[in-house]
Amino acid sequence: MALMQFLNHTRTIPISNPYGFSRFFSKSSPFIGKIFSLYLKVGIPEFLNGVGHGVETHVAKLESEIGDFQKLLVTRTLKLKKIGIPCKHRKLILKYAHKYRLGLWRPRAEPVKV
Secondary structure (H helix, E strand, C coil), X not given: CHHHHHHHHHHCCCCCCCCCCCCCCCCCCHHHHHHHHHHECCCHHHHHHHHCCCHHHHHHHHHHHCCCHHHHHCCCHHHHHHXXXXXXXXXXXXXXXXXXXXXXXXXXXXXXXX
């Protein structure tokens, strides 16, 4: 009897989302990314300064060899090794590039003056 009352009571609770998980998303909102890209310009120097730990010393190498920030985001470890970047710095660059692609981390960049 008590079990039937419990089941009947739980069925009357309204569910706001028919799927049962309302606030958990596997992807970040693309709208927020567009807003940040309008106000913040992130290039190779800003990215490496955001990573820190001495990685910013390789700005000249990466800009001359890779050239574009989007290419840096998909660069692999062998390319960085051929450029002459040490192992610890390669690991940091690749770690933060992966976080940046997922939208979990952004370097602190200065706002673009319009």
